[in-house]
Amino acid sequence: MKPFPRAEVSCRALKHNLEQLKVIAPNSKVMAVVKANGYGHGLINVAKCLTEADGFGLARLKEALMLRDAGIQQKLLLLEGFFHELDLHKLVDHNIETVVHHESQVEMLELADLPRPIRVWLKLDSGMNRLGVTSEEFSSIYQRLIDCPNVEKPIHLMTHFACADEPENTMTQEQFELFESLTQNLEGERTLSNSAATLYWSQAHGDWVRPGIALYGVSPVMGDLGTNHQLTPAMELKSQLISVKSVKANESVGYGAYWQAQQQTTLGVVAIGYGDGYPRNAPEGTPVWVNGRRVPIVGRVSMDMLTVDLGVEAQDKVGDEAILWGKSLPVEEVAAHIGTIAYELMTKLTPRVAVCLE
DSSP: OOOSSEEEEOHHHHHHHHHHHHHHSTTSEEEEEOHHHHHTTOHHHHHHHOTTOSEEEESOHHHHHHHHHTTOOSEEEETTOOSSTTHHHHHHHTTOEEEEOSHHHHHHHHHOOOSSOBOEEEEBOSSOOSSSBOTTTHHHHHHHHHHOTTBOSSOEEEOOOSSTTSTTOTHHHHHHHHHHHHHTTOOSOEEEEOHHHHHHOGGGOOSEEOOSGGGGTOOSSTTOOGGGGTOOOOEEEEEEEEEEEEEOTTOEESGGGOEEOSSSEEEEEESOOGGGTOOTTOOTTOEEEETTEEEEEESOOOSSOEEEEOOTTOOOOTTOEEEEESSSSOHHHHHHHHTSOHHHHHHTOOTTSEEEEO
16 A cells, blocks of 8 residues: 555656756756655655766755765765865765865865865855856956865855846846856856756757756746656655545534535545645645546645635545646646745655655
8 A cells, every 4th residue: 555645756757757867958057956765756766766877966965975885986066165174074085075165165175184085066156146146256256266275176166046037137148158267268167057048048069968957847936837847747646535524504514613604515534734844824725636637725734734615516425536746737737826936845745755666
């Protein structure tokens, strides 16, 4: 018997999406971003499926070490870099590359006693004002890295776009031009493009693209779908009906009697709730897929369950499958109903949700 709730992850879909992204960016290598437990799809699952990826991008050293322990041999890059000087020895021991985005990291590299140099990607803050060295300090930081014996040469270069998911926003072009002006005469490979820039800014593909959400078949752009780019959703979040009952007009359901039936109808209770990571603030009308149709959530989402209005003529029964998102119900659409983004929905699934590789 399959567990529920469960997230069914399609290895075939992941492979297809990687191949499609290579078609979209034919002259770039692909740094598959698998941080946050592979965007909720299972870190090891995703990495073992994507044998054709050129490398993997991660946020934490712990994630990188998990991949090495699982036998993953591809390039690994810490997108937030290292946090402590002791981390540097682990980078050397496990052949892990690192982003450098702050002077304090340069100082740690300069003072470290390492058996061999580390591959470094210097990150320029081209306007996002999150991580990265400023344009004013870029040249001096770059030179310090060149002079540092603990840094492998050449130094690779990167930046991150703030508004690439808004294709009409001119800020991406401005960031691109600043990056180009500061790096045009320097050696080393370049990476600029996240999922949105990979899909919408071909001029910024560079030597490496680093798709995250698109790799999982989801569009990063509001109002868009991954399927519009020939991507396939890699996750289906499923549970089942554990109760089906008739209610009369004016009867309520759930905490606070938040929702009342306008007419006699049939309610179904689905075994998933905010304890599993499904948002408590999902409003009335958020769709769930049951037996080939969308049915709306009614009442408040509870810790372990939510309720849907199956309709007056419903023939559904206990044990029937309920899909919270997947091929038949795009996660982008569910996120829009809830007022969030697909990234959050997928990455907030809790360990109570079994992740099953199909």
